[in-house]
Amino acid sequence: MDPQSRKFPCKICGSSRLRTFGVVATSLEDLIAKGKEKLGLDKFDAQQAYTIVLEDDGTIVEDEDYFMCLPANTTFMILNASQKWTPVDEEISISSDTKMDDDVGGVGSVDCVDYPESSNNWKVLAKQLRKNLAHIITMSESDLQTLIDVPSTELAKELEESLIRTEAIQDSLQRALDSREEHREAKELLKLYQNAFQNDDSKPAKETDQVDGSDPLTMETSRLNKRIVGVLRQKPSPELSLSNVELQEVLKESEKELQSALNCSIEKVKDLQEDCRKELKKRLSKMESLEQLRKHSTKRRKL
Numbered sequence: 001m002d003p004q005s006r007k008f009p010c011k012i013c014g015s016s017r018l019r020t021f022g023v024v025a026t027s028l029e030d031l032i033a034k035g036k037e038k039l040g041l042d043k044f045d046a047q048q049a050y051t052i053v054l055e056d057d058g059t060i061v062e063d064e065d066y067f068m069c070l071p072a073n074t075t076f077m078i079l080n081a082s083q084k085w086t087p088v089d090e091e092i093s094i095s096s097d098t099k100m101d102d103d104v105g106g107v108g109s110v111d112c113v114d115y116p117e118s119s120n121n122w123k124v125l126a127k128q129l130r131k132n133l134a135h136i137i138t139m140s141e142s143d144l145q146t147l148i149d150v151p152s153t154e155l156a157k158e159l160e161e162s163l164i165r166t167e168a169i170q171d172s173l174q175r176a177l178d179s180r181e182e183h184r185e186a187k188e189l190l191k192l193y194q195n196a197f198q199n200d201d202s203k204p205a206k207e208t209d210q211v212d213g214s215d216p217l218t219m220e221t222s223r224l225n226k227r228i229v230g231v232l233r234q235k236p237s238p239e240l241s242l243s244n245v246e247l248q249e250v251l252k253e254s255e256k257e258l259q260s261a262l263n264c265s266i267e268k269v270k271d272l273q274e275d276c277r278k279e280l281k282k283r284l285s286k287m288e289s290l291e292q293l294r295k296h297s298t299k300r301r302k303l
Contacts, residue, residue: 008068011075013055014039015083020075028052028067035078051079056131057138058085058245059284069288071295085245087124122150126158133169134290136176137283140243144177184237224249229261232272239272239279247280 012035013020021038025031032050036042041050052061055075061067077085125143128135136144147155148170156166224232228246232238239247250258251273259269 009072010070011055011073012038013075013077015077015079015085017055017077028061028064031067031076032078035076039078041078041080048080051081053077053079053085056128057135058087058248059138059287060248066284066288069291071291087128122146122155123158126150126155129169130159133172134287134294136173137286137290138244139176140246141177141180141241143243144173148173148177180240184240187237224253224258224261232262237275239276242276242279244280244283247276250276251280 008025023034055077152166156163231241235241255269
């Protein structure tokens with residue numbers, strides 16, 4: 001189907017989620033244009049760049065084919081360069097002074113909540129699963145563990161599922177967590193195997209990757225929060241521990257800022273970002289495949 005021939009009904013909101021509008025878009029460019037118009041963003045700097053993300057999990061949507069594979073009535077969020085996605089947390093109230101329209105002018109409450117800490121609220125995570133179980137793929141290891149640790153009876157209420165099905169979902173969460181750990185162990189074993197055959201003349205500096213003696217957690221040149229920096233420093237194959245949103249944050253960071261935050265060589269930074277890029281691409285591919293299967297299954301039921 002010609003992308004321009006598809007009329008895609010969807011919803012668009014700003015970073016505050018104070019207003020949501022229904023639109024019909026034929027492309028990402030068309031969605032951005034209509035989102036800017038509905039939210040009043042077209043009244044400001046015409047040169048301002050905007051990004052489209054999925055409202056429920058913050059996945060950046062920049063590929064036209066991926067956009068066209070998403071189901072009708074998907075809710076998108078439009079962000080400018082100074083804004084970032086944060087999860088919905090119904091228990092966090094927005095005070096009157098932060099209710100200014102951050103969809104207009106690029107200011108407001110978008111940065112009032114640091115999303116990794118908020119994502120540890122299991123009800124926020126459960127809401128994502130209630131919308132689409134495929135979000136298991138996008139979650140960080142800490143998110144998966146948080147949902148595994150919730151009593152099944154409590155999680156069942158939040159998911160609006162039976163106890164038996166909820167226990168099956170928690171089993172799936174555990175398998176996903178175990179799979180990442182197995183993948184990590186396999187990668188570490190491969191690294192050990194490769195190191196065993198490295199030239200003995202390799203420089204000691206390559207082993208330590210230290211560039212100075214400062215503490216990366218106190219560095220302020222990076223926009224990454226301390227939790228992400230801690231994972232990148234301490235976890236083997238850290239890309240497996242991060243959520244999709246966190247992977248995207250790492251990819252947004254410049255090489256020099258990331259090198260300064262992690263106190264390592266530029267070569268290690270490049271390898272790290274490449275691993276994050278591959279992991280994110282793999283997860284998005286899985287999400288797309290599951291969505292295609294879901295749509296196919298829905299069509300068969302209708303027939």
